[in-house]
Each structure stands twice: as C-alpha cells, then as structure tokens.
Amino acid sequence: MLISNMEVVPGKKIVRHLGLVQGSTVRAKHAGRDIMAGLKNIFGGELKGYTELLHDSREESMERLQRQAEALGANAVINVRFSTSSIAAGASEIFVYGTAVVVEDR
C-alpha cells in the first residue's frame, strides 16, 4: 500500500476518496528501562530504549491505519500526519491519521 504525507501522488491520479483512516497505540515502558532512563538523565545522551519503543509503537499504529484503509478498499493513504502525546507518567499515545484513497496510474 502506498503511504505518503503529500496531498497529491506524483505519477498517479486519485479516482476516489474514502475518508479518514486512523491508527493509534498507547504504550508504557517497563520499570527497568525507567531506571536506566533516570540514570541517563544525569549523564545525558540518547535513550535507545525509548527510541526503539516509540518506533515500534509507530509501526504498530501505521499497521492499524493500513488495515483500516484496506477494509475500505483503498490502495493508498495520503496526507498522513503523526501526533504524539504523553497521557500519563510513563505512557504515551502515538496517533497516526490520513486520507484513504484509490489511485490509478496516469
């Protein structure tokens, strides 16, 4: 499936709009990683564990978005946007949304 954050697709023509599709995940990190992160807050540097965690949850919400788009019979999702919010201490929500469309070769 074609995923893009532009509102047009180069070389393709949008033949049908199928509306908004979205996917979201809420993830929490485990306590062990939190202790490591606490230490890192003293020394500085990248928190690889968190980078990975957020990356994985983003992949998962993208998968959900794609499944929704497939169910609608779309072959592309355009105008994709991400949004992250930390809803509680130690948990964050990753939200991704876009427009499901049917595209054809021009």
Place this chain on the structure above:
Amino acid sequence: MELIVFLVLLALGYFFGRMAESRHYRRIHKREKAYRRLLVMPQRIPPIDFARHDSTLVMGSVVISVDYFKTVAAGLRTLFGGRVGAYETLLDRARREAVLRMQEDAKRHGADAIYNLKFETSRISQNAGNALGSVEVLAYGTALLPTPDMRAERIANAERTA
C-alpha cells in the same frame, strides 16, 4: 552531605554530558556531509521533475535525554529569563539526528529526494516533574523513488557515457 551529592551529580552531568554532546555533534557533522546529496525539502508539492516518481513515507526519530548539569543550568536560567542555551543545543541535536535517520531510511529505499518534511516534537518526562526530562523528535516526509524503468534508463545512460 546533600550538597556533596548535588555537586558530584553536577560534575558528572557536566563532564559526561559535554562528552556525549561533542561526540554526537561530530557524528552529526560527518553524516550530514555524507547525506548532503539527498535533498530534503519542506515544500508540500514536488516540482514537475518528480512527476513520474514513485513515493513512500519515510521517517526517523530519536529520544535524547538531558544531563544533570543542563537541568540545573536551565533551572537557574528560568529565574533570570533569556536564552536557554543548554536546551537549544539539545533540541538542535535531536532535530538533526532525526533528519539524518530519515535520510538513512530514504537511502535504503533508493530515494532521489524527500519532500514535505514535517517535524513533531514531544516531551517525555518520567521523574523530571516540571523540568525537561527528555525530548523525542520525529521527522517524516515523502521520499520520491525512481521507478524501475527510470533505474534501467539511468544504468543504460551510464553505460553509454562510459
């Protein structure tokens, strides 16, 4: 006793934080040079030259933590107001790292350019309270990939000129 702990933490934060920062900046400069050929543009619509390209979403993200020295320095700064240099470099590092990772992702796809670059910044604070714990920066955009026909044509052209 508390003062000693505070000073030790401050010193640790200062030395390790600086070390991490300068090491990170060196890595950033090196990779930025290597990826200079891969265009990253914030324009929403690519020019007509890319009208026949395939496209796909690419992204890169990074979580960077503050160090203890930065937290204290920024805390003092908020008393007097003004530029908070400690956080500026932190965000700068995170943004540039995220863009580089996005470019790496695009390179894996064999992209010619990335258009419609967007940033998304969020704060992760577990036990930092009101202060900044760490920041996450996500950079994403649409990578324009040459179609298989274009690739074949390019190879043919290269062979002809060789």
